[in-house]
Amino acid sequence: MLSQCEGSSLNFGVRWQKITIVGVGLLGGSIGLAVRKNRLARHVVGFVRREASIADCRQTGAVSHATLDIEEAVSGADLVVLCTPIGQMRSLAEQFVHVLKPGAVVTDVGSVKLPVVRQLEPLIANAGAHFVGSHPMAGSEKAGVHAARADLFNCAVCVITPTARSHKPAVRQLEQFWHAIGARTIKLDPAKHDALVGFSSHLPHVVAAALARRVLDPARPKEQALLCAEGFKDTTRVASSSPEMWSDIAVANKRNLARAIDMFIAELRAFRFALDREDARALTKFFDTAKSRRDAWCAARQTTTGR
Amino acid sequence: MLSQCEGSSLNFGVRWQKITIVGVGLLGGSIGLAVRKNRLARHVVGFVRREASIADCRQTGAVSHATLDIEEAVSGADLVVLCTPIGQMRSLAEQFVHVLKPGAVVTDVGSVKLPVVRQLEPLIANAGAHFVGSHPMAGSEKAGVHAARADLFNCAVCVITPTARSHKPAVRQLEQFWHAIGARTIKLDPAKHDALVGFSSHLPHVVAAALARRVLDPARPKEQALLCAEGFKDTTRVASSSPEMWSDIAVANKRNLARAIDMFIAELRAFRFALDREDARALTKFFDTAKSRRDAWCAARQTTTGR
Numbered sequence: 001m002l003s004q005c006e007g008s009s010l011n012f013g014v015r016w017q018k019i020t021i022v023g024v025g026l027l028g029g030s031i032g033l034a035v036r037k038n039r040l041a042r043h044v045v046g047f048v049r050r051e052a053s054i055a056d057c058r059q060t061g062a063v064s065h066a067t068l069d070i071e072e073a074v075s076g077a078d079l080v081v082l083c084t085p086i087g088q089m090r091s092l093a094e095q096f097v098h099v100l101k102p103g104a105v106v107t108d109v110g111s112v113k114l115p116v117v118r119q120l121e122p123l124i125a126n127a128g129a130h131f132v133g134s135h136p137m138a139g140s141e142k143a144g145v146h147a148a149r150a151d152l153f154n155c156a157v158c159v160i161t162p163t164a165r166s167h168k169p170a171v172r173q174l175e176q177f178w179h180a181i182g183a184r185t186i187k188l189d190p191a192k193h194d195a196l197v198g199f200s201s202h203l204p205h206v207v208a209a210a211l212a213r214r215v216l217d218p219a220r221p222k223e224q225a226l227l228c229a230e231g232f233k234d235t236t237r238v239a240s241s242s243p244e245m246w247s248d249i250a251v252a253n254k255r256n257l258a259r260a261i262d263m264f265i266a267e268l269r270a271f272r273f274a275l276d277r278e279d280a281r282a283l284t285k286f287f288d289t290a291k292s293r294r295d296a297w298c299a300a301r302q303t304t305t306g307r
Numbered sequence: 308m309l310s311q312c313e314g315s316s317l318n319f320g321v322r323w324q325k326i327t328i329v330g331v332g333l334l335g336g337s338i339g340l341a342v343r344k345n346r347l348a349r350h351v352v353g354f355v356r357r358e359a360s361i362a363d364c365r366q367t368g369a370v371s372h373a374t375l376d377i378e379e380a381v382s383g384a385d386l387v388v389l390c391t392p393i394g395q396m397r398s399l400a401e402q403f404v405h406v407l408k409p410g411a412v413v414t415d416v417g418s419v420k421l422p423v424v425r426q427l428e429p430l431i432a433n434a435g436a437h438f439v440g441s442h443p444m445a446g447s448e449k450a451g452v453h454a455a456r457a458d459l460f461n462c463a464v465c466v467i468t469p470t471a472r473s474h475k476p477a478v479r480q481l482e483q484f485w486h487a488i489g490a491r492t493i494k495l496d497p498a499k500h501d502a503l504v505g506f507s508s509h510l511p512h513v514v515a516a517a518l519a520r521r522v523l524d525p526a527r528p529k530e531q532a533l534l535c536a537e538g539f540k541d542t543t544r545v546a547s548s549s550p551e552m553w554s555d556i557a558v559a560n561k562r563n564l565a566r567a568i569d570m571f572i573a574e575l576r577a578f579r580f581a582l583d584r585e586d587a588r589a590l591t592k593f594f595d596t597a598k599s600r601r602d603a604w605c606a607a608r609q610t611t612t613g614r
Contacts, residue, residue, distance in 0.1 A: 139538070223495060251585050254582055285550075
């Protein structure tokens with residue numbers, strides 16, 4: 001069951017003494033801004049890798065304190081949110097696990113859940129704390145803390161992926177956290193999450209990238225780029241996302257993504273077949289099914305989120 | 308060479324006595340609104356098929372007079388703009404060709420040019436008037452005159468497709484017309500236009516439709532639609548366009564579109580191959596090339612159009 005969209009207009013007041021954000025980019029920065037705006041924690045500490053990022057954090061106000069020291073960052077935190085690329089999460093966790101406050105809740109915002117949960121759940125449990133995965137379905141093709149927004153999670157769906165081993169009060173605390181910064185939550189098994197986002201998010205990223213590569217190939221005639229308009233711009237928007245991040249995600253969700261690509265190619269082949277035969281009825285049906293499914297999805301989304 | 312973007316802020320004053328728009332939907336209506344706003348013609352007449360459309364025209368102010376009578380609509384016009392689906396253009400032209408004013412300029416706004424030019428150029432020439440094709444690269448997934456906007460063509464690229472037989476003053480008049488409603492023009496051979504838009508516009512429409520169909524297939528798990536977010540929404544936006552119109556376009560540009568789909572599938576297969584081998588370097592390069600090509604395109608577009 002999906003929780004309701006409460007918006008971030010509710011004032012929740014201080015709930016956490018210290019929240020630590022590990023990696024203060026678009027998502028981490030937006031969490032920091034939302035937590036601070038809603039006064040959800042006394043201290044909002046950010047761990048960053050580079051000296052320059054400390055100044056960025058200060059400038060944007062995403063955290064109340066930024067540090068290059070992972071132990072200082074995590075020590076005493078009630079809630080730790082990992083917002084780095086998924087490939088870095090394990091080694092970072094290994095660096096801070098010994099300073100974790102007993103009973104602390106640790107989560108992440110990675111786009112793939114099964115490998116992250118498998119690695120972090122036992123590691124954090126051994127330290128007497130609780131790991132539960134999260135995936136807020138919000139973002140932007142822009143990266144970095146300067147693109148962060150306090151309202152990024154407003155009415156966004158955030159998937160929480162508890163397992164049979166999850167500590168129930170930690171799961172509830174995590175749900176409250178996401179609600180408090182405006183998100184709607186849904187609980188899904190990590191494997192099921194990965195299968196679903198393979199289609200809804202990872203496939204569109206690959207498709208958009210393939211389209212941008214193919215159409216804007218320098219080998220195409222010089223007028224090609226001039227004939228790309230708004231439709232092309234929107235269809236390829238997510239192709240401007242971070243290449244490193246999406247390479248990581250693709251590998252981490254390899255099997256589900258491969259399956260989604262295969263089914264998508266089959267869909268294109270069906271269209272291609274109807275086109276070869278100039279089967280106007282089949283072609284109209286193809287576009288019509290697409291339109292009616294998307295319009296119904298947009299209408300349902302509009303009703304619940306207002307956008 | 309592409310003309311500059313002048314915007315529609317210039318006041319051109321009355322240049323045409325009568326401009327006729329055949330089919331007053333999104334594009335026709337937007338042309339009407341822009342012509343009237345810029346006072347480019349004394350009379351802006353719209354031909355529509357249904358009685359109800361006359362009321363819509365009155366309500367939106369897209370034309371100064373709307374009629375169900377094609378002869379009345381076209382008679383005495385200096386400029387006739389065909390804004391119907393491409394499949395209807397020939398039969399409509401056959402109905403009005405005998406009332407065309409000698410020397411009148413006739414154009415269309417169809418998304419495919421070679422079949423339209425081949426059909427209409429000789430037909431209009433026989434009546435002592437001049438046909439030259441146009442394709443303004445602007446639109447919306449929304450249809451109908453209620454979605455029309457006077458600024459739809461502001462800084463949009465409009466392709467004009469003269470042939471060796473085109474009357475040069477008619478081509479110049481058509482360029483001036485598009486400039487006067489804010490567009491930038493580029494002249495291309497009709498066949499070359501069709502090859503280019505097969506990639507830049509028609510392929511993205513098929514891809515977006517295939518994505519919406521595949522991901523929102525009712526056979527997918529019930530949580531699938533909830534996990535579709537902003538990226539999915541933008542990538543599939545053009546899948547909400549008119550199914551009949553896009554089926555027509557696909558058939559009319561069959562060979563170019565088929566070639567674009569084949570090359571696009573090859574692109575996906577290359578990605579799929581790198582994914583199978585977990586070749587992180589190849590995957591990163593795939594996403595990186597896409598991002599750099601798209602970012603460069605966006606930057607160039609921003610410079611010339613401000614959007």
